[in-house]
Amino acid sequence: MSLLRVSGLTLTAGDGSEIVSNASLHIDHGEIVGVIGESGSGKSMTLKAIAGLLPGGIVSRGTIGYEKEELTTLSRAQYRKFRDRELGIVYQDPRASVNPVHTVGDFLTEALRVNRRMSRREAETRVHGICREVGLQDPEHQLRAYPYQFSGGMLQRVVIAAALVTEPRLILADEPTTALDVTRQAEVACLLRDQVRERGIGMMFITHDLELAGALCDRVYVMYRGRIVDEAPAERLVESTHPYTRALLRARPTMDRSRRRLETITDEVRAAIDAEVMGA
Numbered sequence: 001m002s003l004l005r006v007s008g009l010t011l012t013a014g015d016g017s018e019i020v021s022n023a024s025l026h027i028d029h030g031e032i033v034g035v036i037g038e039s040g041s042g043k044s045m046t047l048k049a050i051a052g053l054l055p056g057g058i059v060s061r062g063t064i065g066y067e068k069e070e071l072t073t074l075s076r077a078q079y080r081k082f083r084d085r086e087l088g089i090v091y092q093d094p095r096a097s098v099n100p101v102h103t104v105g106d107f108l109t110e111a112l113r114v115n116r117r118m119s120r121r122e123a124e125t126r127v128h129g130i131c132r133e134v135g136l137q138d139p140e141h142q143l144r145a146y147p148y149q150f151s152g153g154m155l156q157r158v159v160i161a162a163a164l165v166t167e168p169r170l171i172l173a174d175e176p177t178t179a180l181d182v183t184r185q186a187e188v189a190c191l192l193r194d195q196v197r198e199r200g201i202g203m204m205f206i207t208h209d210l211e212l213a214g215a216l217c218d219r220v221y222v223m224y225r226g227r228i229v230d231e232a233p234a235e236r237l238v239e240s241t242h243p244y245t246r247a248l249l250r251a252r253p254t255m256d257r258s259r260r261r262l263e264t265i266t267d268e269v270r271a272a273i274d275a276e277v278m279g280a
Contacts, residue, residue: 001067002026003202004050004170008062011045011054011226019045019058020226027170027202032193034205034217034234036248038265042226043206047172050204051089052079066170084115088163090192092175094155097162098147104158105143111166130161134191153184157191164195171196171203177212189216210237210252222248224273244273 004027011020020042027033035043048054050064052071064071066086074082083089091097098107105127112123124143131139134157147155156176163171173192177185193216196203207213213220214234222230222245230242238249247265265273 002065003029003031003067004204005065006046006050006062007065009046009049009064010061011042011049012059012061014057018226020049022062023223023226023228025221025228025231027204029169029202030196030200031219032196032203032205032217034207034213034220035223036207036210036213036220037223038208038248041223043223044174046223047174047204047206051083051087051172052076084111084166086168086170088166088168088171090156090159090163090171090173090176092178094152094159094179095147097159098155100147102146103143104145104147104150107147108143108158108162108165111162116166127161127165130165131158133195134158134161134164135187136161151184153180153187156180156184156188160188160191160195164199167199169201171201173203173205175206175208177207177209185212192216210248213237243269243276247273 006026007024009020009023010018012018023042023046025033025035035046037043045054049060050071052074054060060072062072066082071079071082098104105124108127108131109120109123112118112126113120118126127143128139131142136142136154136157150158171192176192177188180188189212192203192205205213205217214237217234220232220234220237221228222242224244230240230245232240237245240246240249247269250263251265
């Protein structure tokens with residue numbers, strides 16, 4: 001049985017337009033599944049639907065199954081308990097995830113003390129262990145520091161620690177490396193991969209970086225205009241024959257000096273893709 005199975009997910013805005021259309025995907029235990037596509041393709045909205053964090057006015061149809069539980073039938077209170085118990089979420093900008101006037105220690109222990117009713121000593125003991133696992137080697141000092149005292153890469157490690165500290169079985173990562181430089185991107189990607197493998201949990205990894213998706217993920221879904229149009233094992237993504245996936249692959253930067261500028265997805269290419277994907 002899959003850890004997560006989304007079937008026929010459709011998200012409709014107040015004006016009747018479809019943000020996501022009939023999307024289906026699944027994530028197994030111990031698997032990293034990538035979702036790639038251009039900005040506005042529906043990647044983050046799909047993640048928010050899974051997390052139960054859709055903006056007001058969005059109507060959701062379809063099913064979201066988590067093992068034997070159907071998430072779309074949960075009340076708000078039940079969904080909050082589900083997020084606390086089963087989900088860890090890592091967003092793109094770590095500074096948007098933390099409270100700048102609280103110490104990192106308070107940020108990391110809050111969920112354990114409030115939701116799990118742990119004592120301060122118990123919570124700090126668990127947090128110290130998680131911090132070392134994610135590469136924060138001096139937690140006694142670092143937990144007393146404030147977010148502004150951390151670099152972007154180190155703060156993202158703090159956010160990953162926060163996502164893991166409640167021992168979830170599913171991580172939802174929404175472009176968690178985009179705000180980092182290339183070296184830190186690689187470090188954070190490897191950290192997430194290692195944690196998924198060691199813990200046997202699942203992860204949905206949203207990115208627009210095809211190279212990163214190919215290196216990190218087990219399988220990849222490709223989204224275009226709210227639809228999942230392609231799926232492939234990550235190592236075979238470059239072999240895809242789908243016109244949109246091929247267009248994305250051609251638009252990647254290369255070391256080929258004969259190419260003076262990056263290729264773009266032209267209107268002619270989009271018309272051909274629409275004809276195949278949308279039935280236009």
